[in-house]
Amino acid sequence: MDKNEGKQHILLSAKVRDFTLWDAANLTEEExxxxxxxxxxxxxxxxxxxxxxxxxxxxxxxxxxxxRCRHCDHHFSPFVASPFADRKMDFKKLLMAICLYTASAKGVPALFMCRLLDMQDKTATVLTGKLRESLIQEMDTEILSGVVEIDGGYFCGKPRKGRLRLKTRPEDVAAALEAKLKGEPRAKRKPRSKAEARNWARRSLRRVVMVLRQVDPQTGKGANRTRVAIAYSENERVATRLARILVEPGSTIMTDENAAYNVLSSWYDHHCVEHSVEFSTVDGVNENQAESYFSRLRRAEYGTYHGFRPKYLMDYAQEFAWREDVRKKTEKEKIQDLMARVFSTGHSHWWRGYWQGHHREDEFPVQR
Ligand SMILES: [Zn+2]
Structure with a gap:
């Protein structure tokens, strides 16, 4: 090993800044x-x-x-048959928007983009939506192998707290105290309030993002490929189906102690880490790569987008799977990776005519 290797983090070196927002800002429209x-x-x-x-x-x-083609005189734009085929935005502004999108670690909110680049909020919403559509349509579908970490995380449908803290409501405390003095058994739970009923409705929006991450076989450190899926709950059926479809038999699978994963031992070398005890066993069994993905997605949920809706959850889940996978690439490589996906997507099905009322009908398929 080179003695200087590992001293500087890749993201701190100048070579990752090979094409930045500044470079895009210095181009002319023709460039x-x-x-x-x-x-x-x-x-x-x-x-x-x-x-x-x-x-x-x-x-x-x-x-x-x-x-213009030399042979058939056909006129075409660089965005022919792509999600941006009917773009009206300047090339330069679009390039700057893409630089901003790829450079961010926790995503770019549409409203932030529209303030920075002077475009309508609708334009920024559709633009970022189309980028996410390309990331889904052109996701990496190769089967995972080697060491794969699997985990699930709950998103959407978070219950809200009521105006009062239930346990400290004066009448509850008084009633509990009285019952205790009389030596009565604990009173039954109070009937639901309106807020609680609304929370039940909210809970029906709850979804699980299931993530499967393949540990980089070259270095054995970090994950290099990520697959995601949306489910209603983290159960054995979902875990088994996803693993059987996405992971090569005979691979090593690392999970937490959730019983949903126990059955995986039939097809895989299954190891689990008891999170109530430790984050990594002495033998190095951990699922820190899956946790890293959730950490990024959770921070984007709270800090960037301020909440997800089930209908578009897959878009964000896939966006962050991509962000995790390209995290060590240079800016230019990230733009090339993203644009290669954009150019092979074809016309947008989900965002064309969005503001004329043509919305995507359903949620992305949810595993049961
Ligand atoms: Zn031609």
């Missing part, structure tokens, strides 16, 4: 246009025509934001 051409086709000279399929250097009509 930003060419940047997107390069992000889409890898170079400005080897562009594939979407109409005839010829690969050649196209004629540029950069002031119109278009390219």
């Amino acid at each position: 930003a246009f060419w940047k997107f051409v390069e992000l889409r086709w890898g170079s400005e000279d080897q562009v594939t025509c979407p109409s005839c399929g010829a690969i050649a250097k196209p004629y540029a009509r950069a002031n119109r934001g278009q390219l």
Whole structure:
């Protein structure tokens, strides 16, 4: 091992800042246009025509934001057949929005983006929504193997506390005291208040984000691939189904002591860590990578988005799976990774015409 290795964290080195918001801000509109051409086709000279399929250097009509094919005279934009095909925003502003999105660790709220980049809140909502759509549609679907950590975390449907703390309500305290003095058994629970009834409705929105993270086989430290799914509860059926679909048989699976995972021993080398006792066993059994994912998602829930709704929970769950997986990449690599997914998504199905009332109908499939 190099003696300097490990002294400086990768994120502190200058090499991660190879394409930042500042670089995007210093481009002209035409340079930003060419940047997107390069992000889409890898170079400005080897562009594939979407109409005839010829690969050649196209004629540029950069002031119109278009390219023209040498062979069939077809005009097309770098965003042809992508979620941003009908964009009206400047290339430069879009590039700056993407830089902002990739550089953030806990996500970018649409309202923050619209204040920074002078766009309508609707524009920023749809823009970030389309980026998340691409992350879902083009998620990494390769099977996980080696060491895989599995865990579930509860999101949405958090009950609210009432105006009064139930235990310290004066009448409750008086009643409890009286009953104690008389030697009576404890009174039955009071009937539900309106607030409590509302909380029951709220609880029905509760979902579990299930995460499966593969430990990096190269280094044995940190996770490099993440899969997520949404479930109603963290139960044996869900855990088994997800593991059997997403994890190669014979792999090592690490979980917490939840009984939902016990049956996994039939197909996998299953280890569990008792969280009530320790966070990692002496043999190194832990699920810190899964916890790291939840830590990031939870902080985004509280600190960035101020709450998730079940309908869009998968969008955020997948966004943060992606953020975890690219956390050690440079800014340029993150933009390339994100844009490769965007360009292979095709037209947006979930966000086209959103503000004209065309909303996604259902929640993403929820495991039972
Ligand atoms: Zn052509």
